[in-house]
Amino acid sequence: MDDERTAGGPAAPDARDGDTEQRILRAACTVFVRRGTAGARMQEIAAEAGVNQALLHYYFRSKDRLAAAVFREVAGRLVPAAMGVLGSEAALEEKVERFVHLYIDTVRQHPFLPGYVLAELHHHPERLTTFVDPAAGQPVRLAGALLQQLGAQLRERAAAGQIRPIAPEQFVANLLALCALPFVARPLLQAAFGLDEAAFERFLDERRSELPGLILHGLRP
Amino acid sequence: MDDERTAGGPAAPDARDGDTEQRILRAACTVFVRRGTAGARMQEIAAEAGVNQALLHYYFRSKDRLAAAVFREVAGRLVPAAMGVLGSEAALEEKVERFVHLYIDTVRQHPFLPGYVLAELHHHPERLTTFVDPAAGQPVRLAGALLQQLGAQLRERAAAGQIRPIAPEQFVANLLALCALPFVARPLLQAAFGLDEAAFERFLDERRSELPGLILHGLRP
DNA sequence: GTCTATATTGTGATAGAC
């Protein structure tokens, strides 16, 4: 189960790919996301990385610093991309579809990621500083430019009679909710609906194609 | 912050209301929901209950058994009620509105509850047996009667041209998503939208009144 | 039933050889 190795660069001295710090960080991501921060064990991370526990402290000093590094790593993947979509110049329909597809396609490969990020923010709100714009001290301007731009877009459409008025905060919350919850609640849904892994994947496929239409229909006047 | 006491029954011998086992269980709920199972400490629970740590083991034997009791307790509050609404004989519009109001009104008093339940199901899927119908071995018949009844209702409406067709699984997932996520993602939303506690409460008010309409509009043909 | 004291791990972290 461990110690699987890639083809291996020709000059790899000990048959383990990548430099050690990266391997440890990747292993830590796996374990922290799987077990949660409080449930993760340094020993399990070391084993997953194929090194011993002392090296973890050599590179990251303490479990808490390693946890912070992990959070930056995994949250940094999705959040900026998602905000990029919402803050782009695209039309509303385009934004919704791109957001849904980006979110589901990305998270599918790491199903426990949303649950980890959200739980971590509950237990360690200070990690929000990860997203803070150093200049403004504001969480990466979702509160600022993005929300305002989106709000203007929604008001325009409403004024033209194309959609019903909706606050941009509610709009973003709906989008996030409909995309994220199937992953966060996966064990519950699989049991309640009686779905095995394959059936759940089909459930996600169906969602991916139907959500954009559903969201936009909900806004029609 | 602790040791607050009620008016007190006249025959209360040591001025602490309720019997000890109940006090411990309630304290355990508070701490487990706040910290998560792995992060909860027996000592903190003992302090919260106003007793010492040994009593926890006297009544519940081990941390794991206490955790199981807590999960039964808190999950047992909401899940059956929500399923009762969805499985009732009411019309679709009625079901949606009652579900949204029930969910938001109930969870508002325990904001971290959904996050706890969902995280717990990730880390301890075996707790799903809490919901298992002892007879059928099926998770409390959401997979069975309820889902079928709801599916029939949705198909009828679609056949009458009143809504677009939708699988009952997707419908339930949407309902749960739109209600639960604001609580699960509360720290993120508050920061991203720049809302203090009072503003977030208003955000929830708005959601409570707008969600039913939004959900039903999303289904129109 | 409830307490104090203590046993017994588990777990993050460090020292020091190589």
Added chain:
DNA sequence: GTCTATCACAATATAGAC
């Protein structure tokens, strides 16, 4: 940089007096 060995303490669990 990487390892083995070990420390120090936190946390669950138990023993036994009252």
